[in-house]
Amino acid sequence: MPVLSPRDPDFARRVAASFERQAFMRHIGAELVAVTPGACEIALPYRPELCQQHGFFHGGVVSTLADNVCGYAAFSLAGAEDSILTVEFKVNILSPGQGERLLARGQVVKAGRTLTISEARVYSVVEGQETLCAVALETLMPLADRADEPATGTKSAQAA
Amino acid sequence: MPVLSPRDPDFARRVAASFERQAFMRHIGAELVAVTPGACEIALPYRPELCQQHGFFHGGVVSTLADNVCGYAAFSLAGAEDSILTVEFKVNILSPGQGERLLARGQVVKAGRTLTISEARVYSVVEGQETLCAVALETLMPLADRADEPATGTKSAQAA
Amino acid sequence: MPVLSPRDPDFARRVAASFERQAFMRHIGAELVAVTPGACEIALPYRPELCQQHGFFHGGVVSTLADNVCGYAAFSLAGAEDSILTVEFKVNILSPGQGERLLARGQVVKAGRTLTISEARVYSVVEGQETLCAVALETLMPLADRADEPATGTKSAQAA
Amino acid sequence: MPVLSPRDPDFARRVAASFERQAFMRHIGAELVAVTPGACEIALPYRPELCQQHGFFHGGVVSTLADNVCGYAAFSLAGAEDSILTVEFKVNILSPGQGERLLARGQVVKAGRTLTISEARVYSVVEGQETLCAVALETLMPLADRADEPATGTKSAQAA
Numbered sequence: 001m002p003v004l005s006p007r008d009p010d011f012a013r014r015v016a017a018s019f020e021r022q023a024f025m026r027h028i029g030a031e032l033v034a035v036t037p038g039a040c041e042i043a044l045p046y047r048p049e050l051c052q053q054h055g056f057f058h059g060g061v062v063s064t065l066a067d068n069v070c071g072y073a074a075f076s077l078a079g080a081e082d083s084i085l086t087v088e089f090k091v092n093i094l095s096p097g098q099g100e101r102l103l104a105r106g107q108v109v110k111a112g113r114t115l116t117i118s119e120a121r122v123y124s125v126v127e128g129q130e131t132l133c134a135v136a137l138e139t140l141m142p143l144a145d146r147a148d149e150p151a152t153g154t155k156s157a158q159a160a
Numbered sequence: 161m162p163v164l165s166p167r168d169p170d171f172a173r174r175v176a177a178s179f180e181r182q183a184f185m186r187h188i189g190a191e192l193v194a195v196t197p198g199a200c201e202i203a204l205p206y207r208p209e210l211c212q213q214h215g216f217f218h219g220g221v222v223s224t225l226a227d228n229v230c231g232y233a234a235f236s237l238a239g240a241e242d243s244i245l246t247v248e249f250k251v252n253i254l255s256p257g258q259g260e261r262l263l264a265r266g267q268v269v270k271a272g273r274t275l276t277i278s279e280a281r282v283y284s285v286v287e288g289q290e291t292l293c294a295v296a297l298e299t300l301m302p303l304a305d306r307a308d309e310p311a312t313g314t315k316s317a318q319a320a
Numbered sequence: 321m322p323v324l325s326p327r328d329p330d331f332a333r334r335v336a337a338s339f340e341r342q343a344f345m346r347h348i349g350a351e352l353v354a355v356t357p358g359a360c361e362i363a364l365p366y367r368p369e370l371c372q373q374h375g376f377f378h379g380g381v382v383s384t385l386a387d388n389v390c391g392y393a394a395f396s397l398a399g400a401e402d403s404i405l406t407v408e409f410k411v412n413i414l415s416p417g418q419g420e421r422l423l424a425r426g427q428v429v430k431a432g433r434t435l436t437i438s439e440a441r442v443y444s445v446v447e448g449q450e451t452l453c454a455v456a457l458e459t460l461m462p463l464a465d466r467a468d469e470p471a472t473g474t475k476s477a478q479a480a
Numbered sequence: 481m482p483v484l485s486p487r488d489p490d491f492a493r494r495v496a497a498s499f500e501r502q503a504f505m506r507h508i509g510a511e512l513v514a515v516t517p518g519a520c521e522i523a524l525p526y527r528p529e530l531c532q533q534h535g536f537f538h539g540g541v542v543s544t545l546a547d548n549v550c551g552y553a554a555f556s557l558a559g560a561e562d563s564i565l566t567v568e569f570k571v572n573i574l575s576p577g578q579g580e581r582l583l584a585r586g587q588v589v590k591a592g593r594t595l596t597i598s599e600a601r602v603y604s605v606v607e608g609q610e611t612l613c614a615v616a617l618e619t620l621m622p623l624a625d626r627a628d629e630p631a632t633g634t635k636s637a638q639a640a
Contacts, residue, residue, distance in 0.1 A: 021213035024221060027187075053181035053308055059246045060227050061184060064220025071219075086219045087435060088459055090250035090410055090570040090617060092597050094590045109615055110574045114434070114461070115407060117572050117615065135589055135597065137570060137617045139408055139459060141434070148213055247595060248619055250410040250457060250570055252437050254430045269455055270414045274594070274621070275567060277412050277455065295429055295437065297410060297457045299568055299619060301594070341533035344541060347507075373501035373628055379551075379566045380544025381504060387540050406539045410570035468533055 004038035004108055008080040011037065015072050018148045025068070028061060032072075038108035040072035045101045057097030062122050066091050066136035069106025070118035074140045075148070077111045083148040087115070089138035097133045099126035116140045164198030164268055168240040171197065175232050178308045185228070188221060192232075198268035200232035205261045217257030222282050226251050226296035229266025230278035234300040235308070237271045243308040247275070249298035257293045259286035276300045324358030324428055328400040331357065335392050338468045345388070348381060352392075358428035360392035365421045377417030382442050386411050386456035389426025390438035394460045395468070397431045403468040407435070409458035417453045419446035436460045484518030484588055488560040491517065495552050498628045505548070508541060512552075518588035520552035525581045537577030542602050546571050546616035549586025550598035554620040555628070557591045563628040567595070569618035577613045579606035596620045 008014060015035045019025055025032075025042075028050055033041040042065055044050070044057075052058040067089055075084045106120040122134040168174060175195045179185060185202075188210055193201040202225055204210070204217075212218045227249055235244045266280040282294040328334060332355045339345055339352045345362075348370055353361040362385055364370070364377075372378045387409055395404045426440040442454040488494060495515045499505060505512075505522075508530055513521040522545055524530070524537075532538045547569055555564045586600040602614040 018213050022218065023209045023211045024218035027209040049183045049187040051183045053178050054243075058182065058184035058224065059231075060220065060224025063223045063227065063249075064218065067220050067223065083214075086253050088250065088252040088408070089223075090248060092248040092589075092617060092619060093246050094592075094597060109572075110612065112574075117574060119615070132590065135599070135617060137572060137615060139572060248568070252429075252457060252459060254432075254437060269412075270452065272414075277414060279455070292430065295439070295457060297412060297455060299412060338533050342538065343529045343531045344538035347529040369503045369507040371503045373498050374563075378502065378504035378544065380540065380547050383543045383547065383569075384538070384540025387543065391539075403534075406573050408570065408572040409543075410568065412568040413566050 004077055004111060006037040006077055008078070010080065011035070011076045014080065015040065015076055018075065019072065021149060028064070030065065035072065035076050038073055038077055038111065040069045040076060040106045042069050042104045043101050046099065057102055059093055062093060062097045062102065062134050063091045065102055065104035066120040066122050066134055067138065069104040069120045070136060070138035071140060073106035073108045073118045074111065074116040074142070077108060078142050079144065081145050081147060083143045083146045085141045085143060087139040087141050089136055091134055091136040093134050095124065095131060095133050097124055099124045101125045102133065103130065114141065116142060164237055164271060166197040166237055168238070170240065171195070171236045174240065175200065175236055178235065179232065181309060188224070190225065195232065195236050198233055198237055198271065200229045200236060200266045202229050202264045203261050206259065217262055219253055222253060222257045222262065222294050223251045225262055225264035226280040226282050226294055227298065229264045229280045230296060230298035231300060233266035233268045233278045234271065234276040234302070237268060238302050239304065241305050241307060243303045243306045245301045245303060247299040247301050249296055251294055251296040253294050255284065255291060255293050257284055259284045261285045262293065263290065274301065276302060324397055324431060326357040326397055328398070330400065331355070331396045334400065335360065335396055338395065339392065341469060348384070350385065355392065355396050358393055358397055358431065360389045360396060360426045362389050362424045363421050366419065377422055379413055382413060382417045382422065382454050383411045385422055385424035386440040386442050386454055387458065389424045389440045390456060390458035391460060393426035393428045393438045394431065394436040394462070397428060398462050399464065401465050401467060403463045403466045405461045405463060407459040407461050409456055411454055411456040413454050415444065415451060415453050417442070417444055419444045421445045422453065423450065434461065436462060484557055484591060486517040486557055488558070490560065491515070491556045494560065495520065495556055498555065499552065501629060508544070510545065515552065515556050518553055518557055518591065520549045520556060520586045522549050522584045523581055526579065537582055539573055542573060542577045542582065542614050543571045545582055545584035546600040546602050546614055547618065549584040549600045550616060550618035551620060553586035553588045553598045554591065554596040554622070557588060558622050559624065561625050561627060563623045563626045565621045565623060567619040567621050569616055571614055571616040573614050575604065575611060575613050577604055579604045581605045582613065583610065594621065596622060
């Protein structure tokens with residue numbers, strides 16, 4: 001993996017603050033575990049409401065984690081005033097998401113000026129043992145000088 | 161699009177029953193709108209807890225819908241005793257998911273013996289107007305004689 | 321599909337000229353069949369040297385066509401002085417590429433300022449009958465004011 | 481990466497023989513460099529006829545290599561009488577393919593009973609220095625007891 005240096009020394013706090021603003025992460029109960037330059041780890045404890053019809057974590061939940069660790073891996077390298085958009089991703093589900101929690105790890109493959117490419121692996125943790133559950137490959141677009149948080153005093157389109 | 165005929169005449173009820181068993185669909189508030197042979201439509205009304213930091217629907221939510229309409233489009237063509245697994249999918253996010261609801265439509269491209277390929281489009285609905293938000297392409301695997309519901313009297317691994 | 325209008329009225333000639341400059345298209349014997357705003361069609365007659373071990377068109381050949389029709393569909397909408405880069409694509413091979421020729425059709429799904437998304441379908445033509453062989457979904461990046469042809473008087477890196 | 485053991489001790493010879501039968505590999509001048517259980521490396525020396533309009537290796541060529549190393553990585557783990565099909569793949573082009581040759585390395589991520597997942601990286605080699613050019617993620621399907629070579633005495637459909 002490439003050696004990656006953050007443009008914003010305060011990157012870890014910035015990732016954590018953005019994660020806090022993602023209401024959907026709270027809704028599913030995800031926890032930000034670790035952020036290093038170009039890498040990110042998120043954990044998701046088991047909850048029945050995250051499951052599909054066989055009692056496994058829903059594929060959409062697995063994909064959401066893969067997307068988010070790819071995104072925050074990229075965001076950790078962005079400038080202090082930038083934000084990051086998901087352009088697209090592909091995810092392979094290798095085994096059912098199960099156990100006491102899912103663990104997703106994302107890693108930047110290439111941080112470019114206009115696009116950043118990240119990879120992710122998601123693991124099922126069953127009695128402390130990790131089993132590979134999914135692999136993902138994602139394209140992201142840094143948006144320069146577009147703050148990651150909504151402007152103060154405005155409402156989002158949906159909230160109107 | 162190919163003309164597709166269901167192997168189980170009771171396919172619509174079977175899809176609806178499976179959808180009901182997906183706890184995660186309830187957790188996000190998704191609604192099954194329509195099922196025809198080889199196609200499926202799901203709607204998701206706006207809720208603040210489904211959003212990311214800018215107040216848009218989270219990319220993981222958009223992807224979850226894309227995955228699910230691809231899956232149920234495939235499931236509508238399966239045998240009465242079969243179930244369906246997501247092998248992998250790719251999704252392109254074309255515009256922010258926003259508005260009063262998302263609308264996802266899935267369509268089988270090819271229903272094979274061992275693999276089924278589906279496509280999806282997800283739309284943002286703003287004041288009744290649809291805008292294309294995402295496009296997806298997915299590979300699914302029908303599992304013959306593997307019931308879509310957990311066996312009665314057993315618990316899933318997670319529920320133990 | 322969206323109605324798409326070309327920024328360069330001379331788009332068809334520009335696509336044809338670019339296609340002519342792609343040595344690899346000549347090497348495999350591909351023919352540009354049609355270009356309309358936001359769409360492109362390429363044909364590839366059967367040749368034994370394009371095959372894999374079972375006598376079918378090689379998957380790489382099928383993918384090359386899918387990539388190229390996506391790219392030229394996007395290029396047809398670009399400005400007169402722009403060029404187009406493939407960012408990434410996904411292709412599903414649905415059936416073996418076979419018959420007297422392959423026919424690939426690409427279509428722009430969304431032409432954005434920074435990224436364009438295209439779709440492709442590749443068909444096997446057996447005794448005049450088309451069978452769907454592959455489906456692809458691709459992300460491209462328009463490069464403003466970056467000519468599609470190498471500058472006169474310079475050599476490419478490889479030719480040095 | 482997982483420890484992978486071949487089911488056929490003669491896997492390396494079998495991969496080499498299959499590679500030899502791929503006419504398209506000869507047509508582009510690709511060379512099988514190395515095969516180990518679950519991994520494969522292919523090199524492709526520069527030739528002008530493999531290029532696009534800017535003198536770089538064509539994206540279809542890069543993708544073909546990525547597809548083939550994923551496939552042969554999977555094939556190295558197959559039974560002596562099996563063959564392997566590409567179901568789908570996604571490839572991200574990270575930088576122009578250039579230099580004296582391309583080098584593609586594939587690795588099995590999971591070898592399943594019905595599906596195998598492989599990853600690939602393709603490098604540009606410029607004056608002996610490798611630069612990452614592309615990353616791919618691929619789904620393959622082992623076909624049990626389907627020989628990798630055409631049956632003796634028959635002609636392929638195309639050869640008729």
